[in-house]
Amino acid sequence: MGAAAGLSDTVGGVRLEATIHPRRSADLEALRGLDVLPPLDGALHVLMSPSQVAEVVAAGYEVRVFAAHPIGPLDPSLIMDDATAQAWINDRVAKIRSGRKS
Amino acid sequence: MSVYRTAALLSQAIQGLANVVPALCETFTLPEPSVEGVVISGLHIRAGDAEGSRNGVLLLGGVHARELMNPEAIVDLAADLLISYAQGTDLTYVVPGTGAHGATWAASAIRVMLESLDIWMVPCSNPDGHDYVLSSDDMWRKNRRPRTGPTCSDGTEPVGVDLNRNCAIMWGVIPTNGEISCDPCDYQVYCGPAAFSEPESKNIEQLLSEFRIDTFADVHSYDEMVLYPWGHASSQTTDPAENFTTLPTGTCSPIPDGSYREYIDPVDLLKLQSVGAQIVSDVANVRGHIYSAGPSIGLYPTTGTNPEYAYSRHIVDQSAHRTYGWTIETGPFVGTAPDSFHPSDPSQTILDTKAAMLSLLMQSVCAIDLIGTQVFGSNAEAARDQLAGLRNRRDALWESNAGRAWLELYRQLHPTLLGRIATDEVFRSHATHLVETAAFLVSNPDSVLSDDNIRHGLSLIDDLAAISPEYLRPQLQTASALFQTMSGLNAEAALAVVLEQSPS
Numbered sequence: 001m002g003a004a005a006g007l008s009d010t011v012g013g014v015r016l017e018a019t020i021h022p023r024r025s026a027d028l029e030a031l032r033g034l035d036v037l038p039p040l041d042g043a044l045h046v047l048m049s050p051s052q053v054a055e056v057v058a059a060g061y062e063v064r065v066f067a068a069h070p071i072g073p074l075d076p077s078l079i080m081d082d083a084t085a086q087a088w089i090n091d092r093v094a095k096i097r098s099g100r101k102s
Numbered sequence: 103m104s105v106y107r108t109a110a111l112l113s114q115a116i117q118g119l120a121n122v123v124p125a126l127c128e129t130f131t132l133p134e135p136s137v138e139g140v141v142i143s144g145l146h147i148r149a150g151d152a153e154g155s156r157n158g159v160l161l162l163g164g165v166h167a168r169e170l171m172n173p174e175a176i177v178d179l180a181a182d183l184l185i186s187y188a189q190g191t192d193l194t195y196v197v198p199g200t201g202a203h204g205a206t207w208a209a210s211a212i213r214v215m216l217e218s219l220d221i222w223m224v225p226c227s228n229p230d231g232h233d234y235v236l237s238s239d240d241m242w243r244k245n246r247r248p249r250t251g252p253t254c255s256d257g258t259e260p261v262g263v264d265l266n267r268n269c270a271i272m273w274g275v276i277p278t279n280g281e282i283s284c285d286p287c288d289y290q291v292y293c294g295p296a297a298f299s300e301p302e303s304k305n306i307e308q309l310l311s312e313f314r315i316d317t318f319a320d321v322h323s324y325d326e327m328v329l330y331p332w333g334h335a336s337s338q339t340t341d342p343a344e345n346f347t348t349l350p351t352g353t354c355s356p357i358p359d360g361s362y363r364e365y366i367d368p369v370d371l372l373k374l375q376s377v378g379a380q381i382v383s384d385v386a387n388v389r390g391h392i393y394s395a396g397p398s399i400g401l402y403p404t405t406g407t408n409p410e411y412a413y414s415r416h417i418v419d420q421s422a423h424r425t426y427g428w429t430i431e432t433g434p435f436v437g438t439a440p441d442s443f444h445p446s447d448p449s450q451t452i453l454d455t456k457a458a459m460l461s462l463l464m465q466s467v468c469a470i471d472l473i474g475t476q477v478f479g480s481n482a483e484a485a486r487d488q489l490a491g492l493r494n495r496r497d498a499l500w501e502s503n504a505g506r507a508w509l510e511l512y513r514q515l516h517p518t519l520l521g522r523i524a525t526d527e528v529f530r531s532h533a534t535h536l537v538e539t540a541a542f543l544v545s546n547p548d549s550v551l552s553d554d555n556i557r558h559g560l561s562l563i564d565d566l567a568a569i570s571p572e573y574l575r576p577q578l579q580t581a582s583a584l585f586q587t588m589s590g591l592n593a594e595a596a597l598a599v600v601l602e603q604s605p606s
Binding site for chain 1 (some may be wrong): 103104105107108111114115118119121122123181187188190235236238239240241279283285287288289290324325401431435437439446
């Protein structure tokens, strides 16, 4: 099945960020189902679960993991609250109104 | 730094803008609510006269849920445009300290954009996925279609469809090394059970059918690229018969012929390359980041994407409007995927993104259409007929190297030309006279250019030369010299002259 189970097996767990390098295999099927990102330094760049790492390594690839990300929501501090959103609107509305009066 | 709005707050933001300037913009509701029943809204900006057909631009964001910067960039751009228009101020995007001199659009250029385009913005086209990123999984990409297939091998339910793989262009074909899957358990790139199975992608189809859209941009992250068709195969310009309409879809396998290359109209390709180069140049002015432009297969092979569907429509149905489809991939890789998809401070990437969209808006304005609207006033039918004749002659210029050089000169002069039309009444009057004359000559093959016509034209060229970038002046001198030889020629003879002699 290659890596087709995807990252759904890691909910509540961890997601690994890695580059993948051919070693002895060109079994492309083994790479199916990975979350492929734009290439990194020319290498295949992915997010994958620990079980996917095992499958891809078993298929003959070298996997270089360089970051681990807990699976979960966006950092709440990055989410705009209602008051900030309203302040954004008020600021833009004031600028538009000031221009239309002049 | 709280920077990312919920889908509801994004809708509130555009509603807040529309409330204050109802004469300039209004919100609209997309035909289909999301899978989870959320109403999806957009913003339509159109200043100036209410009547008449205009070039349309559709800017789409948030198709992929985790790419959080782009809904913010689109909402921000809407506000910038309205403020600039209201205050009569230039728009400049620059990051100090980078050595870049800034990407600037004059107030007159913004005015021209808003008064000659229909601008449609859908900042958050996948609200369910967007909010799921904020509440549950920051790397979610698809929509939230529940149970798309049987239980997966790991015991979980398959959820979601990739909305940028669900359109009716080579749908369900899996190119070699392609980023698309027919497996509902695929975490990111499942193409869905059928083309346009998802309400969020069906909305795009319906917008393209209902409105005249000349330019469509789907804004994604991350990478710093400006992409145009094709994504499913390499392109070729020589064999129109080798095109996607002859291929089976929904096969869940590659195109059978491994040597297949997709036809693209060479004129369209030149236009896409030329516009793409200008976008790259404008973005670079913000902070020096050099985006790359090219066919979307350069990122990775794909099928069923929104921009390629938009461009393919006129090929499938010749009565459909021709829409140039773009993918703008914004933002650099900054060490990890989460930080690249939703950095804690996206402000600089948002400036790049807004510059890319403004560049595309500017290049979607047709100066001739703008002048023609003034010539033919509110008589839209007359304008359409007369301008169609001029467009046919313009298209003929693509047939020779010299003709293409003239079009390239026109493209480079375009911003200057638009600014002058907006701000200088005498210039506008000369330009109007010239377009009127050209339309008359095209409609009346026996009529010829008079000495008076030549004088008007030369005055226009001299005026442009005085305010154009230095490097364009030799070409304008050539234009001037050539135009002086055209007295007594009819439209066909004049066209033959410019097809023979290049301005450079």
